[in-house]
Amino acid sequence: MLLFTTTSGVALDPLRAFRDDVRSGREDSCLLMPTATMAEHIRHLLARQGALVRPDSVVTLSRFIEPYVRATPQASPAALHYLVARRLEKDPPEVFRPLAHSPGLRRMIASLIEEADAAGCSTRLLARRAASPAARAFQSVYRNVEEELQLRSLLLGSERLRIAASRIHAVGHPWRRIYLAGFFSLSPAELEVVDALRPADRFLSLPEWLGAEDTRRRLPGLGFTEQRVVENRPQPVTILIRAANEQEEAEEIARRIAALVQRGASFRDIGVVVRREHPYTPLLGSTFGRFGIPARFYFQRPLAAHPLARYYSNVLDALESGWDWERLLAVIAAPYSGLGATVEGDTLDHNLRTRIPGHGLPRELDALCAIEHWPAARFLPAQWVEEFGQLRNLVRLPAITDGVSHQQALSWRELASAVEAWDRAVSDAAALLDPETPATLSEFRHLLCALLDHTHTGLRDQRRNVVHVLDAYEARQWSLPILFVCGLIERVFPPYHSEHPILGDAERERLRDDGVLLRTSAERQREEEFLFETVTSRASELLALTYAAAGSKGDRLLPSFFLSRLERSLGIRPEPAVPCRPRPLWPKSPPRAARITDRSLLAYLEQARSTLSPTAIESFLQCPFQFFGRYILELESPPQPPSERLNLLLQGDILHRTLAEAESSPLSVGEIFARLFTQACRERAIPQDCRTEKARLELQANLRRFLDAAPLTGVMTRGVEHSFDLRLAPGLRLRGKIDRIVELPQRGLVVIDYKYTTPEKIRSRIRAHLQGELVQGGLYLWAAKQLYQADAAGVLYCGLRGEVSWGGWHLPSFGWQQIGDSVEAEGLRDMMDRAVQASLNAAARIGSGEIAPAPADRTKCGWCEFRDLCRVESTPAGVTIAAGGSSS
Numbered sequence: 088m089l090l091f092t093t094t095s096g097v098a099l100d101p102l103r104a105f106r107d108d109v110r111s112g113r114e115d116s117c118l119l120m121p122t123a124t125m126a127e128h129i130r131h132l133l134a135r136q137g138a139l140v141r142p143d144s145v146v147t148l149s150r151f152i153e154p155y156v157r158a159t160p161q162a163s164p165a166a167l168h169y170l171v172a173r174r175l176e177k178d179p180p181e182v183f184r185p186l187a188h189s190p191g192l193r194r195m196i197a198s199l200i201e202e203a204d205a206a207g208c209s210t211r212l213l214a215r216r217a218a219s220p221a222a223r224a225f226q227s228v229y230r231n232v233e234e235e236l237q238l239r240s241l242l243l244g245s246e247r248l249r250i251a252a253s254r255i256h257a258v259g260h261p262w263r264r265i266y267l268a269g270f271f272s273l274s275p276a277e278l279e280v281v282d283a284l285r286p287a288d289r290f291l292s293l294p295e296w297l298g299a300e301d302t303r304r305r306l307p308g309l310g311f312t313e314q315r316v317v318e319n320r321p322q323p324v325t326i327l328i329r330a331a332n333e334q335e336e337a338e339e340i341a342r343r344i345a346a347l348v349q350r351g352a353s354f355r356d357i358g359v360v361v362r363r364e365h366p367y368t369p370l371l372g373s374t375f376g377r378f379g380i381p382a383r384f385y386f387q388r389p390l391a392a393h394p395l396a397r398y399y400s401n402v403l404d405a406l407e408s409g410w411d412w413e414r415l416l417a418v419i420a421a422p423y424s425g426l427g428a429t430v431e432g433d434t435l436d437h438n439l440r441t442r443i444p445g446h447g448l449p450r451e452l453d454a455l456c457a458i459e460h461w462p463a464a465r466f467l468p469a470q471w472v473e474e475f476g477q478l479r480n481l482v483r484l485p486a487i488t489d490g491v492s493h494q495q496a497l498s499w500r501e502l503a504s505a506v507e508a509w510d511r512a513v514s515d516a517a518a519l520l521d522p523e524t525p526a527t528l529s530e531f532r533h534l535l536c537a538l539l540d541h542t543h544t545g546l547r548d549q550r551r552n553v554v555h556v557l558d559a560y561e562a563r564q565w566s567l568p569i570l571f572v573c574g575l576i577e578r579v580f581p582p583y584h585s586e587h588p589i590l591g592d593a594e595r596e597r598l599r600d601d602g603v604l605l606r607t608s609a610e611r612q613r614e615e616e617f618l619f620e621t622v623t624s625r626a627s628e629l630l631a632l633t634y635a636a637a638g639s640k641g642d643r644l645l646p647s648f649f650l651s652r653l654e655r656s657l658g659i660r661p662e663p664a665v666p667c668r669p670r671p672l673w674p675k676s677p678p679r680a681a682r683i684t685d686r687s688l689l690a691y692l693e694q695a696r697s698t699l700s701p702t703a704i705e706s707f708l709q710c711p712f713q714f715f716g717r718y719i720l721e722l723e724s725p726p727q728p729p730s731e732r733l734n735l736l737l738q739g740d741i742l743h744r745t746l747a748e749a750e751s752s753p754l755s756v757g758e759i760f761a762r763l764f765t766q767a768c769r770e771r772a773i774p775q776d777c778r779t780e781k782a783r784l785e786l787q788a789n790l791r792r793f794l795d796a797a798p799l800t801g802v803m804t805r806g807v808e809h810s811f812d813l814r815l816a817p818g819l820r821l822r823g824k825i826d827r828i829v830e831l832p833q834r835g836l837v838v839i840d841y842k843y844t845t846p847e848k849i850r851s852r853i854r855a856h857l858q859g860e861l862v863q864g865g866l867y868l869w870a871a872k873q874l875y876q877a878d879a880a881g882v883l884y885c886g887l888r889g890e891v892s893w894g895g896w897h898l899p900s901f902g903w904q905q906i907g908d909s910v911e912a913e914g915l916r917d918m919m920d921r922a923v924q925a926s927l928n929a930a931a932r933i934g935s936g937e938i939a940p941a942p943a944d945r946t947k948c949g950w951c952e953f954r955d956l957c958r959v960e961s962t963p964a965g966v967t968i969a970a971g972g973s974s975s
Contacts, residue, residue: 088318089303091291091311100316101266101290102129105145108264109138115263118145121270124385124557125564126150131551132566148267152251152280155258159250162241163515165541168197170232170519172537180224199589200229204243207275208603216597221589239518248276252283260284267291269564272302275602282309296617301604323570323626327650328633329661333366333574336635337374339664340571343631344380344554347569354381358555358567360622362580367573371556378669381493382554385561387543390512395505396539398423399478402455403532407462410448410455412439413728418452425483426451440726444772454481465525468517475513479506493550500547512542559622570626575634575647581615584608619649633664681712683936695719696933698812698820699926701863707929708860709947712940714933716953724952732771733782735888739843741767742790742887743826746841747808760790789843789887796891800902802829802837811870815923819930821866828871834898835880838867842884846892849884853894856918860943864895865922868915879915883907 090100101118108116118140120126130145162170172193179187186192203213210233213226236243242250265287271294273281281289291311293299306313330336344357361367364386375382390396398421405414419426419436426432435451448455457477466474487499516535520526557565559580574580586592586608595605606614623630632653634646654660683689695718707714716722727734745760752759764783773779806828815821827839840863842849855861864882872879881897883906895907896915903909940957948954 088316089293089295089299090314090316091289091293091306092314093285093289093310093312101268101292104290105264105266105268106133106136106138109133109140109144113264114141114144115261116144116266117151117262117264118266118268119148119151120145120268120564121147122561123147123150124561125269128565148277148280152248152255155251155254156247159242159247160240160518161244161247162236163511163538163542164197164201165512165538166236166241166515166519167200167232168193168541169534169537170235171197171200171228173235174228174231180227182220182224183228195589196225196228199225199587200232201244202605203229203590204245205274205276206603206605207245208598208605212598212601212603216601217590217594218597219591219594222591222594225589241518245274245276248274248280252276252279255280255283256285260287262287264288264290271296271563272299275305278302278305278309285310294617294621296614297610298606298614298617320624321627323628323630325623325630325632325653325657325659327654327659327661328631328664329646330633330635330664331666332637333370333635333639334374335664335666336573336633337367337370338378338667340371340573340631340633341374341378341380341669342665342667343571345378347629352569353552354554355552356568357571358557358562358565358569358625359571359573360557360559360562360625361574362559362582364558368556371573375554380554381550381552382556383548383550384556386556386558387545389540390505390508390542390544391539393501393505393508393544394421395423395482395502396509397421398482399509400536400539402458402478402481403528406455406458407529407532409446409462412443412445412447415439415449415452418455423482424452437723437726440728442772443726444729444774461528465527466531467525468520468522468531471526471531472513472517476510478509482506497548497550500549501544504544504547508542508544512538515542559618562625563618563621565625567626568628569631570622570629571631571633572622573633575632575650577645577647580647581612581619581649584611584615616649619647623653681937681939681941683938689934689936692719692936693818693934696930697818698822699930700823701821701866701926702823704866704926704929705861705863707933708862708925708943710940710942710951710957711932711937712957712959713942713951713953715938716956719938722953729772729774730776730778733768733773733779735843737767737771738782738786739841739887742786742843743808743841745790747826750804750807756790756794757787760787789889793885793887793891799829799906801900802831804828805830805836805875809871809874811874813870813873816927816930819927821870821926823867823870825867825871828875830877831880831898831900834900835878836868836871836875837881837883837897838864838871839883839885840864840867841887843887845889846886849886849892849894852884855944859921859925862922862925865918865920866926869919869923872919878912879919881907881910881915882918 088100105116105118118126118129120129126145126147130140130142133140133145175183175187175193175196183192183196210226210230213222213229217223217226233243262284265284267281267290270291281291289311291306293302295315303313328336328339330339340359344354347357348354359371359382361371368384368386372382372384398418401414401417401421405411405418408414416436416439418424419432419439421427424432426435431451435449439445439449448459457480458474461474464474484502485499512535515538516531519534520531555565555567562570572580587595590605592607592609595607598605623632632650634650635644638644683692703714703718706717741760741763744763745756748759748763749756764786767773768775768779804827806825808824808826809828810822810824812820812822825838826841829837829839831837842852844852852861856864864884868879868882871877880900881895883893883895883897886892886894893906896910896918897903897907898912898915899909940959942948942951942959945959948959
């Protein structure tokens with residue numbers, strides 16, 4: 088480590104020297120750190136060591152200069168991204184034109200502007216040194232962004248630092264000693280601030296690596312003397328862990344953390360380092376949650392991903408659409424509306440879905456009336472900031488109480504942070520507009536939306552005893568007893584850096600002649616090696632290095648080449664991960680029979696099953712839980728969106744009604760169909776689009792195909808759409824409607840049931856009858872026999888979709904050889920008897936309280952509206968409702 092000081096004598100480690108100053112009672116010492124989380128960590132570390140510090144004495148460099156430049160705001164990363172995107176949209180350079188709308192290119196250019204600015208690379212210098220077309224195009228965009236920032240009185244970071252340095256030099260500061268620690272290097276503008284800190288005694292530490300050489304050369308000119316110090320860091324126990332895949336890797340880390348805590352370690356003494364946030368942090372978060380390990384993740388979250396920003400965006404979407412009901416559904420479902428996950432909200436959601444499409448503000452959302460004037464208004468940017476302040480009134484804030492869990496408190500802090508970030512984004516949007524030119528809501532919101540992805544919510548997790556999950560850069564100056572470094576596979580840690588596609592290595596080398604240090608791809612690759620060495624030196628007791636042998640898709644992964652050198656130098660070999668699962672928080676309850684046992688509820692079931700339809704009985708035979716939801720609880724499924732309302736069920740209903748009405752109407756079948764189709768579309772608010780027209784033409788073609796088909800020979804119609812309500816057994820009645828009943832002279836009655844389905848589905852229905860899963864045919868035949876007091880001659884299903892198809896059973900008859908199967912009268916009687924007996928058994932099981940989720944055909948579960956309730960795919964156990972109606 089390199090130590091630099093402006094005083095005579097031995098240079099001191101800034102962290103230790105600052106701690107000694109605090110313990111001795113000095114209040115004129117200040118410690119500057121590169122990041123806010125690192126400064127917070129040092130404050131906590133000093134407090135645990137008995138050195139209590141003032142909050143303003145351990146701060147970041149940017150926080151230190153804030154009082155001197157408060158009147159000169161810095162352009163936020165969000166503003167920078169917006170201005171780059173605006174230039175590429177309006178007038179992109181020819182080189183960038185093919186990818187002008189690419190978010191990746193916009194991010195790359197904005198990031199490169201920040202890198203060039205920090206290195207002191209001006210647009211004038213770029214204009215002289217840039218040789219490639221891409222570099223010249225970048226210089227043009229860079230210059231345009233600088234001009235736009237000047238018009239808005241916004242500064243890039245380096246210019247703001249230089250202004251701060253001049254003001255510090257002019258007015259001074261209250262500190263006698265200033266320590267700087269945790270920096271890898273200092274930019275030219277940061278060095279100007281360090282120089283302006285005179286006449287205070289200044290102490291600075293830098294790691295000894297190539298990236299700090301430029302800073303090291305400049306420091307003697309600022310009055311610093313250099314000393315090289317060999318750090319006597321403890322040598323931790325180092326282990327190497329090989330997991331089968333990334334999931335097992337995360338579980339192994341969690342298992343070892345749990346074991347270490349059991350042996351006396353504290354969560355706060357443990358850290359997990361990842362090279363980048365993705366893909367490991369989501370996996371670690373879910374795994375630590377399952378293992379009950381508290382963890383703090385030191386990563387910023389984009390405001391656009393926060394529920395509050397989505398809620399505000401949904402409100403504005405609905406407003407600009409004129410309160411379109413479909414847009415309002417997302418507003419109602421949001422927890423911040425006060426209606427999400429409530430009975431009132433569910434009722435309103437159901438009612439609106441039923442009436443969609445439509446417009447208008449429901450009375451339950453009257454609070455939104457306060458912003459109804461926005462679409463027609465034109466306000467100055469400052470006025471829009473005031474107007475958008477009203478959005479806070481639309482958020483139903485939770486009641487803050489004591490005695491809640493850490494997770495709940497963290498959720499409240501995140502909400503407060505999101506509110507602040509939203510206000511900051513609104514202010515940034517206003518700052519990017521001409522303050523004297525009115526803007527519409529659409530114009531202001533377009534700019535705001537462009538900023539949300541690049542505005543971040545702050546960290547509000549103040550828990551102390553947690554596992555720290557950090558990226559490699561954040562972990563540079565941390566010192567923890569136990570450290571896990573995960574994801575040590577090639578292209579993850581380390582990633583490989585190719586030459587920058589816009590400002591290549593050749594341009595970067597030429598810029599060095601002018602004192603501008605922009606890292607080349609080779610230097611960035613060397614930095615990865617130095618970063619690994621730094622991170623692995625942060626543990627004092629235990630260092631665990633982990634990697635996965637295979638990816639999530641089973642593809643083989645290559646361990647990081649950094650590990651091979653470590654294995655040779657330390658003589659360690661990989662240990663296999665131990666497959667494990669966290670212990671359940673409570674024992675699994677034993678399976679119970681899914682049956683209602685409460686007497687009052689059984690009495691209700693007995694009454695409810697007193698009248699059944701063939702469809703209801705088939706529903707029970709398919710799954711008792713399905714029957715329970717449909718016919719006992721009478722639960723309604725969510726209304727379908729307008730585009731899905733003209734489904735096969737409605738199309739079949741239209742054809743059924745057309746064929747029934749054609750029997751007694753003087754109108755033609757085509758006229759009846761046209762009227763009924765138009766009526767159904769109007770009643771259900773079905774949009775008149777190409778899909779509706781396609782369905783109409785298909786229905787019309789299928790109807791014409793049926794009418795042109797050869798009719799059944801030798802029959803006489805006895806009834807059409809014939810309703811019945813018959814006594815099946817004592818205390819049990821059968822109710823239904825038969826599509827068509829015809830009579831074969833001298834043979835008996837034939838029941839015909841029309842189905843708007845394909846020939847294959849008709850054949851499938853016949854097979855289900857033979858297997859006892861369906862009873863409709865037998866019950867309809869039994870009902871027809873009771874109604875007309877005549878013998879049964881057959882039951883037929885007619886498929887109307889595609890080619891006309893027939894299936895079923897009938898007595899042998901001339902001309903019907905291709906229609907269904909011929910059976911004797913005994914076979915038809917057996918069919919009716921089996922259907923009646925199955926119905927009686929089903930009624931008895933219903934009355935006994937059986938509600939088990941036990942589907943006879945699991946392939947049909949995909950179409951069941953209760954598939955998300957029964958969980959039959961994961962648990963065979965159901966629900967037991969005991970006395971009083973409580974469930975377990």
